[in-house]
Amino acid sequence: MKIKRIAVGVLSANCYILSDENTKEAVIIDPGDDGVVLMEYVDKEQLKVKYILNTHGHHDHCSDNAYMKEKTGALVGLHKEDEIFLVDPDATGNFYAGSEKMPPADFYIKDGDEIVFGNCVLKVIETPGHSKGGVCFYGEKEKICFTGDTLFRGSIGRADFYGGNMNLLIKCIKEKLAHLSDEVTVYAGHGAVSTMGYERRMNRYIR
Numbered sequence: 001m002k003i004k005r006i007a008v009g010v011l012s013a014n015c016y017i018l019s020d021e022n023t024k025e026a027v028i029i030d031p032g033d034d035g036v037v038l039m040e041y042v043d044k045e046q047l048k049v050k051y052i053l054n055t056h057g058h059h060d061h062c063s064d065n066a067y068m069k070e071k072t073g074a075l076v077g078l079h080k081e082d083e084i085f086l087v088d089p090d091a092t093g094n095f096y097a098g099s100e101k102m103p104p105a106d107f108y109i110k111d112g113d114e115i116v117f118g119n120c121v122l123k124v125i126e127t128p129g130h131s132k133g134g135v136c137f138y139g140e141k142e143k144i145c146f147t148g149d150t151l152f153r154g155s156i157g158r159a160d161f162y163g164g165n166m167n168l169l170i171k172c173i174k175e176k177l178a179h180l181s182d183e184v185t186v187y188a189g190h191g192a193v194s195t196m197g198y199e200r201r202m203n204r205y206i207r
């Protein structure tokens with residue numbers, strides 16, 4: 001699996017484009033903005049994008065869902081609980097100033113689902129707390145985990161937005177992520193890449 005990280009938008013959300021090197025099938029995790037830049041990579045690599053996945057519904061991670069869908073024909077998937085951020089931003093306290101309505105999901109993802117592209121598989125791990133519908137994507141074979149705004153290098157996400165719950169966030173991290181082995185690479189929704197080994201030593205929410 002090839003992994004490309006591109007920081008997008010004013011909040012520098014990490015968009016990840018994952019592709020199977022043999023079949024060129026790909027998924028895009030969190031196309032939060034800068035779709036033109038993302039498409040340059042997709043075109044250069046001649047990728048066939050199958051799915052656009054959101055770790056959660058905040059606009060810094062989803063803003064260019066529709067643009068990328070239009071350009072690639074891929075289907076948009078996110079957790080049902082976070083679809084409200086896309087279709088009715090006003091109801092969520094307009095987390096992101098000036099948020100515009102976005103198209104709904106094409107499909108919903110939930111705990112245990114397996115996303116398949118080429119010979120690659122990502123498993124969905126529900127980790128609500130930063131938002132109600134927050135998820136992580138875990139690649140068991142490659143030992144990789146895309147954690148959105150749930151887990152950052154040395155820190156965790158905020159819980160003071162619509163639907164956030166700090167106790168639940170910490171509980172999810174301890175029960176659903178903390179058991180991942182030290183070698184698992186952590187690709188967070190903002191900031192630098194980490195490993196579970198580093199988090200186990202340095203992140204007080206996991207220790």
Ligand SMILES: [Zn+2]
Binds near residue numbers: 056058130149
């Ligand atoms: Zn967020």
Ligand SMILES: [Zn+2]
Binds near residue numbers: 011013058
């Ligand atoms: Zn974010």
